[in-house]
Amino acid sequence: MDYKNILLHVEAPVGTITINRPDKLNALNAAVMTELSGALREMEADDTVRVIVLTGAGEKAFVAGADIAELAKMKPFSGRKDSSFGQEILFQIEQLAKPVVAAINGYALGGGCELALACDVRFASEKAKIGLPEVTLGIIPGYGGTQRLGRIVGKGRAMELVLSGEPIDAAEAYRIGLVNKVAPPAELAKTVREWAEKLAARGPLALRLAKAAVQKSLEVDLRDGCELESAYFGMLASTADMREGMTAFLEKRKPVYKGE
Numbered sequence: 001m002d003y004k005n006i007l008l009h010v011e012a013p014v015g016t017i018t019i020n021r022p023d024k025l026n027a028l029n030a031a032v033m034t035e036l037s038g039a040l041r042e043m044e045a046d047d048t049v050r051v052i053v054l055t056g057a058g059e060k061a062f063v064a065g066a067d068i069a070e071l072a073k074m075k076p077f078s079g080r081k082d083s084s085f086g087q088e089i090l091f092q093i094e095q096l097a098k099p100v101v102a103a104i105n106g107y108a109l110g111g112g113c114e115l116a117l118a119c120d121v122r123f124a125s126e127k128a129k130i131g132l133p134e135v136t137l138g139i140i141p142g143y144g145g146t147q148r149l150g151r152i153v154g155k156g157r158a159m160e161l162v163l164s165g166e167p168i169d170a171a172e173a174y175r176i177g178l179v180n181k182v183a184p185p186a187e188l189a190k191t192v193r194e195w196a197e198k199l200a201a202r203g204p205l206a207l208r209l210a211k212a213a214v215q216k217s218l219e220v221d222l223r224d225g226c227e228l229e230s231a232y233f234g235m236l237a238s239t240a241d242m243r244e245g246m247t248a249f250l251e252k253r254k255p256v257y258k259g260e
């Protein structure tokens, strides 16, 4: 795929996808979303990539939202279609077989916040501002924000953020559990990389099924979720990775996982 709005960088075992429209604070238009979907597929298919990092180009923004110039032209049916289209790409992140980390290097507003919410964990720069300002534009979040935010921070906090439309800073986002870690701006990339490398040393099949199981935990009841967990647990018992992990422990050495 030919990318105009996205940068792809693989430094094994970490693959980084950078939304690259800094002059528009990396706002998401249809072209960016299509390219993002292609980039995610490419990173998923690359066996040297164990963990994916998603970030924004420039000093100011992760993603400052869906592109308001595009949004301004929407009609009821096209609005619904655009919302569903974006939602599918965020589901693609959740369903991806590798962990996806959001490195929130600045504004994460509207669609940018929603994009981060679909990632598995969120690391933020101290100068990040995160929020869902859609109601200030006369709309509501359309990339799953009304549904995912409450699942992460609880219904009360989600209501506060969605109804007020006011952004919060990184410290508050950390306090309410919206982001997992906060780092000084100059150290964000390094902090994310170190964490990603730590994950990359784990068994990739275990990471894949652990992610899928935790994803499902918010969608199914406890008994069905536990049944799924047992099935995944059993499935992993058939892998060379499991044998390697346990043998390495017993031999007091570091495991070398092949994803088999």
Ligand code: COA
Pocket (backbone or CB within 6 Å): 023, 024, 025, 027, 064, 065, 066, 067, 068, 069, 107, 109, 110, 111, 133, 134, 137
């Ligand atoms: N869609 C389209 N363009 C956007 C954008 C968005 N969501 N967010 C920023 N931009 C553009 C601006 O229009 C401006 O373009 P221009 O230089 O051609 O005029 C450029 O990015 C820089 O933004 P600017 O507003 O000048 O930067 P700022 O530092 O003064 O303010 C923000 C930063 C994030 C507070 C402000 O850009 C903003 O409020 N953006 C919209 C956020 C939003 O409502 N997102 C949700 C959309 S549903």
